[in-house]
Amino acid sequence: MAGIGFVLRRVIKQGGLLSVVKVALAGTIIVAGPWLLSILGIFFITKYSYYLIGQTVAIFMAVVIYSYAFSLFLFGGIHYIFTRLVADYMYEKKKKKAGEALLLFSVIIAVLSTSLSVVVLLLLDLQKIIFPTLFKISGIIFFVSINLIWLLMIFISLLKKYFKIFIVYCAGMALAFGSITLLAKSLSVSGVMLGFAGGHFLIVVCLYILAFKEYRPGGFTVKEHLPYFVRFKFLLFTGILYYWGMWIDKIVFWFTKGSPIAESFFKVFDVYDIPVYIANLTIIPGLIYFMIINETNFYRHLTEFLTKFNKGIYQKLQKLKYKLIASLKKGLREQCVFQGIFTLTLILIAPMLVMADTEKLLVGGITNITVFRITLGATFFHLIFLTIIIFLFYLQRFRLAFFSTFCFFIINLCGSLLIALWGNENILGVSYLAAGLISCLLGGVFLFSSAGKIDNAVFLIASGEKIDNL
Amino acid sequence: MEIMSEQIRICLILEGSYPFVTGGVAAWVQQLILNLPDLKFALYTISPKKNQRIVYKIPANVYSHQDIVISQRLKSDKKIKSKRALFREIVKLHSDFKTTNQIDLKNLIKYLPMGSFLYTDAIKNPHGWGMLTKSNQLHNPAYPFVDYFWAWKSAHDMMFTILGAPIPEADVYHAISTGYAGLAGVVAKIRQNKPFMLTEHGLYHKEREIEIKRASFIGGYQRDMWINIYNNLSRICYYHADLIITLFEYNREKELELGAPEEKTMVIANGIDIEYFSKVKKSPRKGFHIGLVGRIVPIKDIKTFIYTAKIVTTSIPEAMFYAIGPVDEDPPYYDDCKLLVKSLQIEKNFNFVGKQDVREYYSFLNVLMLTSIREAQPLVILEAFCCGVPVASTKVGNVLELLDYDERFLAAPKDADKLAQCVKYIFNNPIKVSELVEMNKQKVRQFFDRKKVYQRYGEIYKKIKENE
Numbered sequence: 001m002a003g004i005g006f007v008l009r010r011v012i013k014q015g016g017l018l019s020v021v022k023v024a025l026a027g028t029i030i031v032a033g034p035w036l037l038s039i040l041g042i043f044f045i046t047k048y049s050y051y052l053i054g055q056t057v058a059i060f061m062a063v064v065i066y067s068y069a070f071s072l073f074l075f076g077g078i079h080y081i082f083t084r085l086v087a088d089y090m091y092e093k094k095k096k097k098a099g100e101a102l103l104l105f106s107v108i109i110a111v112l113s114t115s116l117s118v119v120v121l122l123l124l125d126l127q128k129i130i131f132p133t134l135f136k137i138s139g140i141i142f143f144v145s146i147n148l149i150w151l152l153m154i155f156i157s158l159l160k161k162y163f164k165i166f167i168v169y170c171a172g173m174a175l176a177f178g179s180i181t182l183l184a185k186s187l188s189v190s191g192v193m194l195g196f197a198g199g200h201f202l203i204v205v206c207l208y209i210l211a212f213k214e215y216r217p218g219g220f221t222v223k224e225h226l227p228y229f230v231r232f233k234f235l236l237f238t239g240i241l242y243y244w245g246m247w248i249d250k251i252v253f254w255f256t257k258g259s260p261i262a263e264s265f266f267k268v269f270d271v272y273d274i275p276v277y278i279a280n281l282t283i284i285p286g287l288i289y290f291m292i293i294n295e296t297n298f299y300r301h302l303t304e305f306l307t308k309f310n311k312g313i314y315q316k317l318q319k320l321k322y323k324l325i326a327s328l329k330k331g332l333r334e335q336c337v338f339q340g341i342f343t344l345t346l347i348l349i350a351p352m353l354v355m356a357d358t359e360k361l362l363v364g365g366i367t368n369i370t371v372f373r374i375t376l377g378a379t380f381f382h383l384i385f386l387t388i389i390i391f392l393f394y395l396q397r398f399r400l401a402f403f404s405t406f407c408f409f410i411i412n413l414c415g416s417l418l419i420a421l422w423g424n425e426n427i428l429g430v431s432y433l434a435a436g437l438i439s440c441l442l443g444g445v446f447l448f449s450s451a452g453k454i455d456n457a458v459f460l461i462a463s464g465e466k467i468d469n470l
Numbered sequence: 471m472e473i474m475s476e477q478i479r480i481c482l483i484l485e486g487s488y489p490f491v492t493g494g495v496a497a498w499v500q501q502l503i504l505n506l507p508d509l510k511f512a513l514y515t516i517s518p519k520k521n522q523r524i525v526y527k528i529p530a531n532v533y534s535h536q537d538i539v540i541s542q543r544l545k546s547d548k549k550i551k552s553k554r555a556l557f558r559e560i561v562k563l564h565s566d567f568k569t570t571n572q573i574d575l576k577n578l579i580k581y582l583p584m585g586s587f588l589y590t591d592a593i594k595n596p597h598g599w600g601m602l603t604k605s606n607q608l609h610n611p612a613y614p615f616v617d618y619f620w621a622w623k624s625a626h627d628m629m630f631t632i633l634g635a636p637i638p639e640a641d642v643y644h645a646i647s648t649g650y651a652g653l654a655g656v657v658a659k660i661r662q663n664k665p666f667m668l669t670e671h672g673l674y675h676k677e678r679e680i681e682i683k684r685a686s687f688i689g690g691y692q693r694d695m696w697i698n699i700y701n702n703l704s705r706i707c708y709y710h711a712d713l714i715i716t717l718f719e720y721n722r723e724k725e726l727e728l729g730a731p732e733e734k735t736m737v738i739a740n741g742i743d744i745e746y747f748s749k750v751k752k753s754p755r756k757g758f759h760i761g762l763v764g765r766i767v768p769i770k771d772i773k774t775f776i777y778t779a780k781i782v783t784t785s786i787p788e789a790m791f792y793a794i795g796p797v798d799e800d801p802p803y804y805d806d807c808k809l810l811v812k813s814l815q816i817e818k819n820f821n822f823v824g825k826q827d828v829r830e831y832y833s834f835l836n837v838l839m840l841t842s843i844r845e846a847q848p849l850v851i852l853e854a855f856c857c858g859v860p861v862a863s864t865k866v867g868n869v870l871e872l873l874d875y876d877e878r879f880l881a882a883p884k885d886a887d888k889l890a891q892c893v894k895y896i897f898n899n900p901i902k903v904s905e906l907v908e909m910n911k912q913k914v915r916q917f918f919d920r921k922k923v924y925q926r927y928g929e930i931y932k933k934i935k936e937n938e
Contacts, residue, residue: 312614313611313612315607456594463623469590470593
């Protein structure tokens, strides 16, 4: 949904440093709000609460990381369907329907994530933790909140109230860190978990208030929305495979090379987890650039093509098509250059980051420069791949996006298994890098071939046939 | 319905006619089937919409009926093995349209299995898309491509339906027109390797041309495109048909002009039930009565009949006009006609009597009038002749031959003044007219006996089957 991008673009056009700061903050929150929260949370706890909770920080970390991983691993596909559904309702100016969709998907996600987290946390036998039940309940609240935040993140891009959203995030973080400081001493790690979950829960509640204030649901309907899962099955599977592809190497390494967390079946693998986590943060500028510049430019050209389609003579249509393809090429090139500068700079200064002794900032810290550099490269291609599949979505080529993400997933799965079985620690992340690179190439071929056939696609859809048959 | 193995099975291929729509052709088909009880008939009908009401009682010797809705897209259940080869044939076909009359569909049908439909293949296949865009660039580069595409698609989708549609089993395929019915006949001939014959009552492509030129919603290049398509469909039929029958010489000449091989063509005039119409006894009524027997539809040009009535009644106030025929086929047109009668203030002299037993009217009519803008060989003229009713008509189809090119009774289409003069001539010259009436009665009884016509068709079916 390019809507918020256009709003932020208008803000940046006002000029001045304040506009740039506004856009940067809003963009960061929208593209990576929950990520930042988690990183800041872990940073805060490592720096200020570690002395209070000691070794039990590991179980807290594990719950946070697993919550993030599995919220996307399990429900990522649903997010894609929700995005499509809401985008359609917004296009049709059906605000009530959009509100209804948010309500329905929230209920689905809440029920599924609660059930799952109850089962998982029941299996944990936390004897060394004070107030284990409180820890478990907080863990459930945290997992459900994270899942709902992902959903709300999709929806808030419609709200255009980026300042309020920023305040909500600040309030959530303030509550989380404030209560962690207050509760860690008396409730130890259970207090930390409660405070962290409470902060996230506040964000969820506030975002729902903001969302439902503007998009009040007309009722609770199921029948209208659920057929989207069937109609856009390739979109659903694309979402699932994208997140599987994104997380599968981490999961493989956790369970083959990771260290177990006491009193749990969780495993973590700091040597890889932390570089990947930090590398993921490096694509935030690229994501903001995509949202504000790249996506909006492409959307403008696509809209121009579609609106002039009905009146144009064939040669005019061809010109518009080539203009659209040119905008795609330019967008991808600029995205590569923009993100490439960040990635390359970080690759070059990686030794300095390690020397900065990240261990004091993050548990474990970055211990292997090569792995960090590989993951920086991998996240670069990951971003480009994400750009490509979003463009494929705009062109309605869900099946091709599915094949690309299948490739992303399968390469990362096979590669990480090979590394886990036979590789050494210096090549961790190579499977992620290879998956990103090859999927980019495949997705790129699909994208430009689809753009070249966009006129055929329009006629095919108008003739009542599926675009996938093209 | 069981098929007796020794009986010849004829598949009649009909478009927009029997058994759903009443009219000259439909009545002819009904009689053909009834008069050839030794043969078995399958009906392969092509309809504009589904679930149409059957308005004829289907005879017992009809063993199957398959209806294809031309506007409905059928689902492909067979895959095309070589699309490249198929498109090569399609390209060749389009080139043949420009260069030769030998437009052979055999190879195209070979690559297109029954049950596969090409509705969107031109969009999906680079060869197809190339053809489409090239054609647009060549013929209509200045028009919006979207309009061109939809015009092309609406024209071609109907053909794609016919090309892939299932075909009833039969020994001889007999299309009662060219167009989509004729195309279905060609496909049947190629797929089943059975003889295909064609009977043209009117000339399908000419009739469509008139409709297209009259239609305000088809304009510019689209008009030419549709006309070309219908002409080409006729040419394909003529090339593939084993026998081409038409009702009168003029139409046969027109067929030859469009490429029909002369040796395959023949004329078999329509006939009427002489026995049935000979029973009509004249019972003249007071006044002067003019009737038009036909459906209340634009092609019959009922409005000219009404204008003629207005002109005639000014000089013959006792003249009574009757529009005898179903009024439900084109209700808006019927409403227009009623309004015209009212606005011309001839309600007392003009009656829409609906569908009636025409013999009752022939018994007292003084003139039978035909105002059609297009006809083949109108049976109503033969019926009127047989019942001793003089005829005044527009010069359409075989009317000129039937009326011996006698200008006293003929007028150009839409010429209400001339038609009124014809009526007045009949009114003012009863003796001269009665001599002609008697002569025409003898002519009809001798040359237009329906039984003989159908017997001839029976012989043709047998012969064409034997020569298979």
